[in-house]
Amino acid sequence: MINYIYLAVIFPLIGFLINGLFGRKIKNEIIIGTIGSSTVGLAFIISFGAFLQTLSLPVDQRANTVELFTWLSANGLNIKFAYLVDQLSLTMSLIVTGVGFLIHVYSIGYMHGDKGFWRFFAYLNLFIFAMMNLVLGDNFVVLFLGWEGVGLCSYLLIGFWYDKKFEKGTTADAAKKAFIVNRIGDFGFLLGIFLIYLTFDSLNFNEVFSKAQSLSINETTFSLIALFLFIGATGKSAQIPLYVWLPDAMAGPTPVSALIHAATMVTAGVYMVSRASILFASAPSIMMLIAVIGLLTALFAASIGLVQNDIKKVLAYSTISQLGYMFLAAGVGAFSASIFHVMTHAFFKALLFLGAGSVIHGMHEEQNIQNYGGLKKYMPKTYATFLIAALAISGFPGLSGFFSKDEILWYAYANGGFIFWLIGALTAMLTAFYVFRLFSLTFLGEERFDHHKVHPHESPSVMTIPLIILAVLSVIGGYVGIPEIFSGENGNLFEKWLAPVYEPAEQKIMHYGFHTHFQEILLMTISVILALSAIYFALYVYTKNKNIAENISLRFRKFYNLLLNKYYVDEIYDAAIVKPIVTGSEKVLWKFTDSFIIDGIVNGVAKIIAIISESIRKIQTGIAQLYAFIIVAGIAAVLLWIIFTL
Amino acid sequence: MSSIPIEYYLILSTFMFIVGVIGVLIRRNAIVVFMCIELMLNSANLALVTFSSYLGNPAGQVFVFFVMTVAAAEAAVGLAIIIAIFRNKMTVNIDEINIFKW
Numbered sequence: 001m002i003n004y005i006y007l008a009v010i011f012p013l014i015g016f017l018i019n020g021l022f023g024r025k026i027k028n029e030i031i032i033g034t035i036g037s038s039t040v041g042l043a044f045i046i047s048f049g050a051f052l053q054t055l056s057l058p059v060d061q062r063a064n065t066v067e068l069f070t071w072l073s074a075n076g077l078n079i080k081f082a083y084l085v086d087q088l089s090l091t092m093s094l095i096v097t098g099v100g101f102l103i104h105v106y107s108i109g110y111m112h113g114d115k116g117f118w119r120f121f122a123y124l125n126l127f128i129f130a131m132m133n134l135v136l137g138d139n140f141v142v143l144f145l146g147w148e149g150v151g152l153c154s155y156l157l158i159g160f161w162y163d164k165k166f167e168k169g170t171t172a173d174a175a176k177k178a179f180i181v182n183r184i185g186d187f188g189f190l191l192g193i194f195l196i197y198l199t200f201d202s203l204n205f206n207e208v209f210s211k212a213q214s215l216s217i218n219e220t221t222f223s224l225i226a227l228f229l230f231i232g233a234t235g236k237s238a239q240i241p242l243y244v245w246l247p248d249a250m251a252g253p254t255p256v257s258a259l260i261h262a263a264t265m266v267t268a269g270v271y272m273v274s275r276a277s278i279l280f281a282s283a284p285s286i287m288m289l290i291a292v293i294g295l296l297t298a299l300f301a302a303s304i305g306l307v308q309n310d311i312k313k314v315l316a317y318s319t320i321s322q323l324g325y326m327f328l329a330a331g332v333g334a335f336s337a338s339i340f341h342v343m344t345h346a347f348f349k350a351l352l353f354l355g356a357g358s359v360i361h362g363m364h365e366e367q368n369i370q371n372y373g374g375l376k377k378y379m380p381k382t383y384a385t386f387l388i389a390a391l392a393i394s395g396f397p398g399l400s401g402f403f404s405k406d407e408i409l410w411y412a413y414a415n416g417g418f419i420f421w422l423i424g425a426l427t428a429m430l431t432a433f434y435v436f437r438l439f440s441l442t443f444l445g446e447e448r449f450d451h452h453k454v455h456p457h458e459s460p461s462v463m464t465i466p467l468i469i470l471a472v473l474s475v476i477g478g479y480v481g482i483p484e485i486f487s488g489e490n491g492n493l494f495e496k497w498l499a500p501v502y503e504p505a506e507q508k509i510m511h512y513g514f515h516t517h518f519q520e521i522l523l524m525t526i527s528v529i530l531a532l533s534a535i536y537f538a539l540y541v542y543t544k545n546k547n548i549a550e551n552i553s554l555r556f557r558k559f560y561n562l563l564l565n566k567y568y569v570d571e572i573y574d575a576a577i578v579k580p581i582v583t584g585s586e587k588v589l590w591k592f593t594d595s596f597i598i599d600g601i602v603n604g605v606a607k608i609i610a611i612i613s614e615s616i617r618k619i620q621t622g623i624a625q626l627y628a629f630i631i632v633a634g635i636a637a638v639l640l641w642i643i644f645t646l
Numbered sequence: 647m648s649s650i651p652i653e654y655y656l657i658l659s660t661f662m663f664i665v666g667v668i669g670v671l672i673r674r675n676a677i678v679v680f681m682c683i684e685l686m687l688n689s690a691n692l693a694l695v696t697f698s699s700y701l702g703n704p705a706g707q708v709f710v711f712f713v714m715t716v717a718a719a720e721a722a723v724g725l726a727i728i729i730a731i732f733r734n735k736m737t738v739n740i741d742e743i744n745i746f747k748w
Binding site for chain 1: 670740
């Protein structure tokens with residue numbers, strides 16, 4: 001199956017072409033949905049086959065390259081279109097196609113009756129195609145192809161309902177914002193790729209990484225490369241300072257938020273950092289920066305999530321926060337922990353989003369959680385699966401989120417320091433709180449919607465079955481990565497599986513001191529207690545005693561408003577960057593340079609010629625005798641000149 | 647013949663030519679302008695014949711025949727044009743047929 005891995009990329013492309021070219025003609029939603037889902041399902045089967053085959057190979061033969069054709073060949077630059085099938089890319093492609101397949105199936109129910117049904121599935125398939133190129137690419141160019149491809153699909157899908165109102169504008173504005181902010185990050189990424197080519201004379205992963213190990217290159221170069229690549233990652237994976245697009249990306253249909261803006265695309269940055277781990281490990285200062293940015297993003301976004309009232313906004317900030325965790329893990333050198341969290345997060349966050357979609361679907365497009373309440377009895381399946389996801393993200397012991405989050409916190413403590421752990425654990429507590437605030441406001445408490453207008457109902461089984469599968473995965477997904485203190489030496493299967501990919505990086509990373517099992521268990525217990533108490537507090541406040549929440553918000557009025565307005569970051573960006581660029585473009589580039597200078601020169605030349613010819617044209621009288629006279633006068637003048645000079 | 651000096655012939659020729667030029671430039675009647683052009687041609691013929699006789703070279707006289715032939719052809723074409731214009735405009739006044747300019 002490894003040699004046929006390209007089929008896993010081509011099937012979604014075929015689905016995209018069929019739905020994109022003929023979907024309008026097909027019309028039948030069942031056929032379109034089946035084509036869209038089955039192509040992704042086939043891609044999953046192929047990836048899974050390749051996974052099993054790789055698993056059967058000896059450890060040192062697990063990284064295989066599948067070459068398709070030479071893409072670019074120009075004077076030393078030789079780019080092959082090739083796929084790298086190794087532990088990391090297989091893990092990612094299983095997540096992408098697996099979760100992607102479930103979300104495709106869910107979308108058949110969610111998008112039912114939409115006039116752009118075929119367009120939606122075409123875009124989703126195109127996204128899977130691009131994402132598979134991103135995770136499977138064997139060099140930075142194929143990776144970048146996928147990187148831009150997912151950015152395009154993200155744009156298309158955020159603005160899917162392009163005429164729908166969203167906040168101050170339409171969804172098209174949100175799509176534009178996402179695209180432009182991503183372009184800023186992509187610019188950094190491109191610079192990083194150029195610098196890699198300049199330094200290593202190659203863009204192939206194997207060559208670059210082996211040269212990075214063997215050649216003696218100074219740390220400044222490594223730092224610059226790592227910094228540029230990380231700027232790219234902050235754009236795609238919504239980290240400070242480029243996270244602002246992700247909350248607005250919620251303008252898209254909910255399955256899109258689940259697939260692209262929670263489970264897969266936004267983890268592309270984490271994947272890229274993890275893939276290029278050796279380059280990052282060679283730049284300790286950038287590693288530190290990544291850890292700090294990740295940590296700050298996690299805390300910052302979680303604090304905003306505490307007070308948001310739009311169900312999808314809460315989840316969006318939660319996603320940013322969880323992505324921060326992943327970068328924290330990568331920054332402290334725990335690359336496999338970051339990918340582990342990518343996986344578990346894909347399960348429970350996709351589940352949260354799809355559950356939210358189910359609620360929105362059942363509540364007739366209402367998204368404000370203040371207008372929900374008591375939905376438990378109307379949507380039992382959504383309620384149960386949402387509860388599992390909420391427990392998983394809060395780090396409830398035994399569920400998937402617990403294992404990955406705990407592993408990250410532990411590495412943050414072991415490699416980063418106590419303060420990293422402390423902020424991380426605090427964020428975990430905030431996470432548990434806002435998720436259960438969301439949960440209790442939605443499913444518990446008294447019903448706050450208008451019974452005459454809204455009739456909540458459970459979603460069809462085409463939507464609930466993916467929820468149930470994801471719920472199962474959210475529960476068991478963590479057991480592939482049980483920490484070594486419980487499972488013994490080499491008991492962490494996930495870490496063991498990915499270890500060969502990070503071996504070169506591991507050698508470069510400094511591990512501080514020795515830590516005992518006692519410390520690990522103690523810290524784990526503390527963070528679990530924090531999370532559980534936050535869950536209890538949230539349930540108590542939002543079901544039993546809502547006055548507490550109001551009192552707190554009144555008491556800390558200013559801070560509450562600050563959070564409610566998302567620290568005014570959008571406003572600050574608007575005033576500091578967007579406004580000056582827009583005014584500058586209008587006043588200087590358009591009104592002055594274009595209209596005044598360029599148009600002035602062009603029109604001025606024409607005007608001068610017109611003025612001159614206006615006066616000269618009077619010579620042309622049209623009287624033949626005058627012309628004759630001028631000829632005679634000329635001859636006479638020439639004759640006189642000849643006579644008097646010769 | 648030889649008693650008359652060459653200057654006499656040349657002055658007559660020059661005088662005829664100048665009369666022709668002035669006639670072309672100032673007269674308004676197309677027929678008169680046309681006759682003035684013939685006058686200029688004939689003044690040139692006179693000069694050619696004079697030099698031919700004085701230099702004893704017959705080439706000049708042969709040349710005159712060519713000029714007369716061309717002048718005859720030109721007179722035919724020119725008069726035809728004038729008649730065509732007259733039929734169109736009912737005038738041969740040059741001032742009124744300045745069709746070079748719209």
